[in-house]
Amino acid sequence: MKYTEEMILQSPSGYCMPFEEDEGKDIKVLMGYGEQKDTATGNTFFNHGIDFGISHHPLAALASGIISGVGNDREQGIYLTVRYGKYEVSYSGLANVFAQFGQTVKAGQPVAVSGNSLHLAVSFNGEELNPIEFLTMLYGNIQATKFSRDKELSGMGNFDSGLKTKYDKDKEEIEELMLRFLPVYMKDLFHGDYIVPEYTVQSLRNVFSVGAIKNYFYETMPSMANPLGIGSRALPLANKVQNLLIADFLNYLALRHNVYISSMSEEVKKNFRPKQ
Structure with missing residues (x-):
């Protein structure tokens, strides 16, 4: 999708990816966004996020935001949702949560720990997005900020x-x-x-x-x-x-x-x- 000016994420505290990769190891994507096929039954279903193969991994806030949801249900397990402007990013299948509903957070602040895996979902103004596109934009923000900071320090x-x-x-x-x-x-x-x-x-x-x-x-x-x-x-x-x-x-x-x-x-x- 094409990101418009309205969709550019603003963050006074900077930007951060949801988790860091372990040194020398690549993060495994267990399931992508969109229509998927159950290998056991052959049935198709729609995955509304991305599932990463990270076990008991620290998770961070992506930018300046506010905790808009914390809970535990049969479908998501323990989950946490953070609002960044008009974006909402949800982590589910968690082992633990460190933040409370209504709490303000900054980029890089620890907010949760994944369970045996992590399901990440993203929406903008209530409309579901492919998380890969959002993470690509987020990575671009991180690189632009890093370049600006390195230029200043050097x-x-x-x-x-x-x-x-x-x-x-x-x-x-x-x-x-x-x-x-x-x-x-x-x-x-x-x-x-x-x-x-x-x-x-x-x-x-x-x-x-x-x-x-x-x-x-x-x-x-x-x-x-x-x-x-x-x-x-x-x-x-x-x-x-x-x-x-x-x-x-x-x-x-x-x-x-x-x-x-x-x-x-x-x-x-x-x-x-x-x-x-």
């Missing part, structure tokens, strides 16, 4: 401080849009739902070809913050790349979400043909 911002782009006057607005849409942008790129225009790809190729010819790369010692070893001589190249990447992000917003920065003129907006 001092990468100091390296970029001398760069000027044609979007500087809209910097704050664009950064806010990146916080909201960057995970979805990356997800659509990864799945091929958004294709970078050929002229942007070609322009990037030309920029890096010129950089290689002029020996801009490895001018300084490479590092995690600056893997290409770009020095002050390469600032014009970095400036061009920034302009191209920002332009592509804005192109994506217009085409996929019909979202524009406030300084964009009506004449420029007419050049886009947003998908409905």
